[in-house]
Amino acid sequence: MTKSISIDINRIDISEDEISKLYSGLLDSLLIDRTRTHYSGSASYIVWGTNDYSYMGESYAKDKPITPNLVTGENNGIIKPRILKNEELRKSRTEDKAEVFTPAWICNSQNNLLDDAWFGTEGIFNTENADKTWTSVPKGQIHIPDNYDWKQYVKLQRLEMACGEAPYLVSRYDVTTGEIIPVQDRIGLLDRKFKLINQFTKSEPTKLNKREWRRWALRALQSVYGFDWQGDNVLLAREALLLTYIDFYVDKWGKFPLKEALEKPVEVISWNIWQMDGLQGTLPGVEGIPMLQRMSNNQELFEDETLCLIKEWHKQEPPAGENIRFVDLINNK
Structure with missing residues (x-):
């Protein structure tokens, strides 16, 4: 008999041991590098991209792959969100990679600017307060202007560059701060899409209604992208998107999804959150000329095997799309 998953979603740091136990191969999928895998023909993982973990041995050097065994078992918990890293490490990452994370109230304010411009009105999801907090529109009471469709909003493509977590x-x-944010007060671009999906899809827990919810949830996941250089950030961001999917599933249906229901979302997430040198559009560590400089000089690009691939999705069940090079998007090819 198929069973629902079980995981403590009320913590900011979900252990890789817990994730690996949800179903066989889940952690592998969250660690996969789709570009390396495509060109090598065999499963390849994201690399550490930093020497922060090299004290643990040769396998933790910046150019080595993050394999599941390196972050589970006796190594479980070595990858932590930035807020749980020690102060010295946070400082060094800021100096080395300009890693500075943004408070939720600023993320909310800037995301609101996007939505205000798109909808042509303010306060669709929340109202900002003077004390750097916000008041969310109550659950089920989001009002979309008459000349807009919630499905249009779910399909909007958004990219977070150098995304961190x-x-x-x-x-x-x-x-x-590490403060957990309740589902109804969340302010991320994907969170907002899920809020609309939960409000406007049917709530009777029939197979047909759940299938419709999954289809739109996959469409939402397919619409958001993010990249980062450092492998631990890529994993943390992927985990955050997966757990957000689970959170809103629980919010909609009152229970955890079945294990099988996570396979397609994880596939999409592993494509849409990827590891990349944002200046070159390549896998980290490839020497060459920055992307914008090459474009302005009309220079040839790197070998294909080093240029990061993403997926342009056109189908939800099963997820399907076209592999495209990120640099070609920037170059309008």
Whole structure:
């Protein structure tokens, strides 16, 4: 008999041991590098992209892959959200990679600007307060202007560059304080899409209604993208999107999804949150000329095997789309 998953979603740091136990192969999928896998023909993982973990041995050097065994078992818990890292490490990452995370209230304010411009009105999801908080529109009471369709909003494509733990896309917790944010008060771009899906899809728990919810949930996941250089951030961001999917599933249906219901979302997440040198559009560590400089000089690009691939989705069940090079999007090809 198929069983629902079980995981404590009320913590900011979900252990890789817990994730690996949800179903076989889940952690592998969250660690996969789709570009390397495509060109090598075999499963390849994201790399550490930092020497922060090299004290643990050769397998933790910045150019080595993050395999499941390196972050589970006796190694479980070594990857932590930035707020739980020690102060010295946070400082060094800021100096080395300009890693600075944004408070939730700023993410909310900037996301509101996007929505205000798109909808042509303010306060669709929340109202900002003077004390750097916000008041969310009550559950089920979001009003979409008459000339707009919630489905249009769900389909909007959004990208968070140098995404870290993806606080602009999802907001399970404030990345600067560690404070858990209740589902109805979340402010990420993906959170907002899920709020609309939960409000406007049918609530009777029939197979047909749940299938419709999953279809729109997958469409929402397919619409948001993010990249980062450092492998631990890529994993944390992917985990955050997966747990957000679970959170809103529970909010809609009152229970955890079945294990099988996570396979398609994880596939999409592993494509849409990827590891990349944002200046070059390549896998981290490839020497060359920055992307914008190459474009202005009309220079040839790197070898295909180093240029990061993403997926342009056109189908939800099963997820399907076209592999495209990120640099071609920037170059309008």
